Amino acid sequence: MANARAFAFPKSARLLSRRDFLTVQDTGLKVSADCVLALAKRRATGAIETRIGFTVSSKVGNAVVRNRVRRRLRQLVRTRRHELPKGLDMVLIARNSAATAEWPAFVRAFDRVTSELKKRFPPP
RNA sequence: GGAGCAGCCCGGGUGAACGCCGGCCACUGCAGGACGGGGUGGCGGGAGGAAAGUCCGGGCACCGCAGGGCAGGGUGCUGGUUAACGGCCAGUCGGCGCAAGCCGCAGGACAGUGCCACAGAAAACAGACCUCCUGUCCCGCGAGGGGCAGGGAAGGGUGAAACGGUGCGGUAAGAGCGCACCGCGCGCCUGGUGACAGGAGCGGCACGGCAAACCCCACCCGGUGCAAGAGCCAAUAGGGGAGCGUCUUCUCCGAAAGGGGCAGACACGGGCGGCCCGCCCGAUGCUCCCGGGUUGCUCGCUGCUUGAAGGCGUCGGCAACGGCGUCUCUAGAUGAAUGUUCGCCGCUCUCCCGGGAAACCGGGAGGGGACAGAACCCGGCUUACAGGGCUGCUCCAGCG
RNA sequence: UGCGGGGUGGAGCAGCCCGGUAACUCGCCAGGUUCAUACCCUGGAGGUCGCAGGUUCAAAUCCUGCCCCCGCGA
Numbered sequence: 001m002a003n004a005r006a007f008a009f010p011k012s013a014r015l016l017s018r019r020d021f022l023t024v025q026d027t028g029l030k031v032s033a034d035c036v037l038a039l040a041k042r043r044a045t046g047a048i049e050t051r052i053g054f055t056v057s058s059k060v061g062n063a064v065v066r067n068r069v070r071r072r073l074r075q076l077v078r079t080r081r082h083e084l085p086k087g088l089d090m091v092l093i094a095r096n097s098a099a100t101a102e103w104p105a106f107v108r109a110f111d112r113v114t115s116e117l118k119k120r121f122p123p124p
Numbered sequence: 125g126g127a128g129c130a131g132c133c134c135g136g137g138u139g140a141a142c143g144c145c146g147g148c149c150a151c152u153g154c155a156g157g158a159c160g161g162g163g164u165g166g167c168g169g170g171a172g173g174a175a176a177g178u179c180c181g182g183g184c185a186c187c188g189c190a191g192g193g194c195a196g197g198g199u200g201c202u203g204g205u206u207a208a209c210g211g212c213c214a215g216u217c218g219g220c221g222c223a224a225g226c227c228g229c230a231g232g233a234c235a236g237u238g239c240c241a242c243a244g245a246a247a248a249c250a251g252a253c254c255u256c257c258u259g260u261c262c263c264g265c266g267a268g269g270g271g272c273a274g275g276g277a278a279g280g281g282u283g284a285a286a287c288g289g290u291g292c293g294g295u296a297a298g299a300g301c302g303c304a305c306c307g308c309g310c311g312c313c314u315g316g317u318g319a320c321a322g323g324a325g326c327g328g329c330a331c332g333g334c335a336a337a338c339c340c341c342a343c344c345c346g347g348u349g350c351a352a353g354a355g356c357c358a359a360u361a362g363g364g365g366a367g368c369g370u371c372u373u374c375u376c377c378g379a380a381a382g383g384g385g386c387a388g389a390c391a392c393g394g395g396c397g398g399c400c401c402g403c404c405c406g407a408u409g410c411u412c413c414c415g416g417g418u419u420g421c422u423c424g425c426u427g428c429u430u431g432a433a434g435g436c437g438u439c440g441g442c443a444a445c446g447g448c449g450u451c452u453c454u455a456g457a458u459g460a461a462u463g464u465u466c467g468c469c470g471c472u473c474u475c476c477c478g479g480g481a482a483a484c485c486g487g488g489a490g491g492g493g494a495c496a497g498a499a500c501c502c503g504g505c506u507u508a509c510a511g512g513g514c515u516g517c518u519c520c521a522g523c524g
Numbered sequence: 525u526g527c528g529g530g531g532u533g534g535a536g537c538a539g540c541c542c543g544g545u546a547a548c549u550c551g552c553c554a555g556g557u558u559c560a561u562a563c564c565c566u567g568g569a570g571g572u573c574g575c576a577g578g579u580u581c582a583a584a585u586c587c588u589g590c591c592c593c594c595g596c597g598a
Contacts, residue, residue, distance in 0.1 A: 007142055007143065008142095008143070008144095009143070009144080010144095014459080015459070016419090016459060016460095017419050017459075018419075018459075019419055020419085020459095021459075053459065054459075055459080062176090062496075062497090063176090063496080063497050064495095064496055064497055065496095066497095067463090067497065068463095068464095071144095071463055071464060072464065072465095074143090074144085074463090074464085075142090075143080075463080075464045075465075076464095078142080078143065078144095078464090079142070079143090079464090079465095103464085103465070
């Protein structure tokens with residue numbers, strides 16, 4: 001059943017409230033990669049699923065640009081979510097350069113974030 | 125063929141892989157008193173002409189509203205149109221353009237107040253710096269200069285603007301002093317619903333400009349906004365603090381001190397969501413302050429023949445628009461869906477190769493493809509926009 | 525989503541209401557003073573008044589439409 005929808009990205013795998021964003025941003029671990037800034041924190045209880053939220057501020061561009069950046073980030077997370085460590089809360093913040101970045105730049109940035117997080121949060 | 129004006133329309137298409145939001149249906153099975161929630165599958169739907177800016181106008185919702193007045197805001201040629209508008213349509217006037225057309229916050233300056241820098245003699249009510257003319261006196265051989273009395277405002281100069289303009293006559297010099305044309309004012313006639321236009325006449329020039337200065341006039345406007353508001357809701361929960369006056373008549377309890385009740389007066393406080401008059405309220409209740417709880421959920425919200433809805437046809441109207449008939453049903457998110465990646469086709473630009481005298485044709489490679497993302501819903505306005513299409517019209521040139 | 529404030533030499537700010545000359549401080553340049561520097565004294569340069577259009581004889585100022593920055597409430 002899990003294989004049938006391996007690339008799904010339902011709401012249960014996303015951060016949805018302002019409180020969650022703030023705790024991750026205040027106490028989480030920073031990983032910087034080109035056009036993206038990632039923040040991660042291990043979830044308090046023994047939850048398995050990694051939850052991810054996106055932040056694209058108005059400094060990045062107008063509404064069309066912001067939507068495109070957020071959809072590309074979500075596409076990355078959707079297809080390669082299984083590569084990330086389990087049981088984390090993450091926030092991906094788009095930098096200003098994300099407005100003009102091409103698709104390969106997003107892929108390289110995600111590679112950096114993934115390898116860095118695997119070092120910081122090794123599987124038990 | 126070139127240059128230009130106006131109006132309308134389009135805003136890439138298609139395929140694969142993997143996804144997101146919502147609706148309906150089926151199966152599954154979690155919880156169970158019930159509403160419900162999860163998973164899987166199937167079938168439909170899923171951004172714009174400006175969705176933008178938030179500049180106006182409405183719908184809808186709550187609050188307020190006996191009545192009156194004052195503030196405040198808006199609009200501003202006329203007539204229509206509309207749910208309404210600062211929008212739109214038609215016309216008038218003024219300006220620009222050879223023209224098609226375009227632009228205009230375009231009421232009132234004898235209701236009042238105010239301002240008009242610098243320059244200039246003088247800046248709004250008339251006045252006279254240089255000067256012109258007449259008479260007379262003085263100085264000087266003379267040319268001429270000066271004083272006084274009077275007439276005049278044509279000429280010079282300053283300015284954005286100088287108290288009608290141009291021409292002819294007239295005069296000592298001049299002056300609407302007279303005449304013609306133009307401008308201005310007044311009433312009359314004609315046309316028009318009206319703004320206004322045209323005509324003949326009279327007056328003999330008085331009444332400078334600025335109201336996108338205060339203002340006056342006419343008309344319009346209650347406030348706040350879907351985080352409105354309603355339900356789940358039991359809750360006006362439970363808790364702490366402060367305030368609720370004075371005097372008088374009558375009366376009740378009491379031996380008295382004092383306490384209570386009704387009514388009135390004067391204050392005080394509160395409410396009437398801009399203010400005032402005015403009105404209402406003030407003792408098992410009311411008002412204010414402190415403090416506590418809420419990642420709240422659902423409806424509103426997106427269609428039940430819906431809705432100031434859209435398409436087509438027809439009728440009325442110059443048109444905006446309206447009547448009738450018929451067809452269509454068209455996104456509903458809430459850390460916020462409507463995509464991401466890779467191909468192909470079409471458009472366009474550059475380069476290379478081949479053919480050709482050239483226009484061009486065939487093949488290959490590379491690049492470009494705008495402005496911009498619904499957030500309660502409509503009607504407008506304004507602003508941004510690669511490229512393309514259609515219709516009508518104007519001017520110029522050539523040919524027939 | 526509603527509302528408020530601001531944009532003036534390189535920097536900070538007046539002037540705007542009530543139209544006519546853009547003032548001040550710091551900084552910059554030149555000269556003086558000093559053996560030299562600083563302080564001080566004298567003189568000078570430097571501003572499309574955010575952009576566009578309009579009203580007016582005349583606009584930083586008044587009106588209209590845009591752009592940008594900052595702040596506040598729900």
